[in-house]
Amino acid sequence: MGTIVVVGGGAAGMMAAITAAGNNKVILVERNDRLGKKLFITGKGRCNLTNACDIDRLFNAITTNPKFMYSSIYTFDNEAVIDFFNKAGLVTKVERGDRVFPASDHSSDVIGVLKTLINRNRNIEVMLNTRVQDIVVKDGCVTGVKTGTGEIKCDAVILATGGKSYPLTGSTGDGYNMAEKFGHTIKDIMPSLVPYNIKEAFCKELMGLSLKNVSFCIRSGKKTVFNEQGEMLFTHFGISGPLVIKSSAYIHRYLDKELSMYIDLKPALDREALDQRIVRDFKKNINKEFKNSLGELLPVKLIPVIIEITAIDPYKQVNSVTREERERLVDTIKHMELTFDGLRGLDEAIITKGGINTKEINPATMESKLVRRLYFAGEIIDVDALTGGFNLQVAWSTGRLAGMCAAEE
Numbered sequence: 001m002g003t004i005v006v007v008g009g010g011a012a013g014m015m016a017a018i019t020a021a022g023n024n025k026v027i028l029v030e031r032n033d034r035l036g037k038k039l040f041i042t043g044k045g046r047c048n049l050t051n052a053c054d055i056d057r058l059f060n061a062i063t064t065n066p067k068f069m070y071s072s073i074y075t076f077d078n079e080a081v082i083d084f085f086n087k088a089g090l091v092t093k094v095e096r097g098d099r100v101f102p103a104s105d106h107s108s109d110v111i112g113v114l115k116t117l118i119n120r121n122r123n124i125e126v127m128l129n130t131r132v133q134d135i136v137v138k139d140g141c142v143t144g145v146k147t148g149t150g151e152i153k154c155d156a157v158i159l160a161t162g163g164k165s166y167p168l169t170g171s172t173g174d175g176y177n178m179a180e181k182f183g184h185t186i187k188d189i190m191p192s193l194v195p196y197n198i199k200e201a202f203c204k205e206l207m208g209l210s211l212k213n214v215s216f217c218i219r220s221g222k223k224t225v226f227n228e229q230g231e232m233l234f235t236h237f238g239i240s241g242p243l244v245i246k247s248s249a250y251i252h253r254y255l256d257k258e259l260s261m262y263i264d265l266k267p268a269l270d271r272e273a274l275d276q277r278i279v280r281d282f283k284k285n286i287n288k289e290f291k292n293s294l295g296e297l298l299p300v301k302l303i304p305v306i307i308e309i310t311a312i313d314p315y316k317q318v319n320s321v322t323r324e325e326r327e328r329l330v331d332t333i334k335h336m337e338l339t340f341d342g343l344r345g346l347d348e349a350i351i352t353k354g355g356i357n358t359k360e361i362n363p364a365t366m367e368s369k370l371v372r373r374l375y376f377a378g379e380i381i382d383v384d385a386l387t388g389g390f391n392l393q394v395a396w397s398t399g400r401l402a403g404m405c406a407a408e409e
């Protein structure tokens with residue numbers, strides 16, 4: 001019977017500990033005073049724990065290094081995750097976009113189920129309020145970890161310290177520093193699934209306005225980087241909401257180039273249909289001022305901003321709006337331009353892009369190729385995915401495989 005230390009009591013670490021504990025003693029070390037602090041805030045407190053899609057969509061949703069994930073996903077895929085939680089007593093439900101949530105809508109129930117499995121297992125010891133500072137390696141093989149109070153000797157370490165986003169949850173990137181000491185390289189750490197700063201001052205005026213069924217398009221030169229329909233939100237710094245957050249998974253490699261962005265406020269209407277619609281609205285409001293003629297077409301808060309962009313006199317009578325002015329109005333509605341001013345920071349990012357270079361990890365075992373008996377699991381690895389439960393799926397799958405393989409030897 002060996003001793004395995006799991007560093008980090010998040011999603012990946014808890015899964016790894018539960019899996020590794022068969023014939024081994026497992027010590028799960030967490031710096032916080034409780035397990036699963038980040039898990040608690042996932043899915044706006046409801047925890048979107050995985051996605052019930054088919055396997056092709058699952059791999060498509062993994063935006064960085066999907067091939068690295070083959071073994072771990074096929075070992076413990078989304079169906080297996082749902083089955084695991086159901087058998088452990090968590091009732092789940094599937095919502096729009098195949099997102100899986102606990103039926104109770106409480107992330108605390110997901111944590112509760114994991115904690116019960118951990119507490120019930122006599123082979124697992126949990127050490128809270130304990131921050132691992134270093135991994136001890138002798139002759140290329142793990143022999144222990146150092147904490148503030150001494151060394152814990154062990155036969156294997158599973159490093160599951162998470163990324164660097166939302167650092168108040170305890171994920172401050174400690175694992176990157178520990179692994180770097182043994183020659184691991186860290187792919188550039190960047191915020192992802194994150195809102196954007198936008199230069200236009202009108203975003204602040206529109207703060208709180210949510211737009212549904214709009215298109216959001218990002219281009220780098222002639223290349224369309226992102227163009228999808230959905231929901232977005234104006235904030236005091238720029239833009240956020242599901243569509244924007246999703247788009248951020250695709251733009252990192254274009255960040256050093258010029259990016260252009262625009263919103264199509266009426267994607268269901270082509271330019272001609274939109275113009276006819278405006279003409280109809282103008283007829284209905286024939287004796288009104290221009291500023292009072294757009295109420296059926298656009299959200300009230302947006303009207304003054306659109307009018308300012310078009311530079312049409314808001315007080316002129318609708319019947320004196322010229323054809324050329326109407327064309328400008330159509331242009332603005334179909335192509336509301338925004339000037340990108342950078343991603344928001346890691347403290348607001350749902351995930352960290354980058355991490356331990358996947359070339360240095362054996363994908364079939366999650367073991368380091370540089371240090372024997374050192375395993376990685378979860379967001380610390382340079383793998384990231386779209387929203388929809390896919391990032392937790394990565395944590396469960398890699399945690400499971402790392403736990404299995406650390407326990408096997």
Ligand SMILES: Cc1cc2nc3c(=O)[nH]c(=O)nc-3n(C[C@H](O)[C@H](O)[C@H](O)COP(=O)(O)OP(=O)(O)OC[C@H]3O[C@@H](n4cnc5c(N)ncnc54)[C@H](O)[C@@H]3O)c2cc1C
Nearest residue numbers: 008010011012031042043048132162170378379389391392
């Ligand atoms: C607001 C928000 C909402 C999200 N919602 C979803 C969602 O609904 N669905 C989804 O799939 N994904 C979601 N995610 C992403 C998901 O939470 C992460 O991808 C996932 O938690 C990663 O799991 P992990 O175990 O690798 O890391 P973490 O959950 O970050 O856990 C790492 C743990 O390691 C501990 N630790 C760090 N350093 C040390 C150290 N030196 N010693 C001891 N312990 C240490 C930390 O305290 C932490 O508890 C969300 C993220 C955020 C921020």
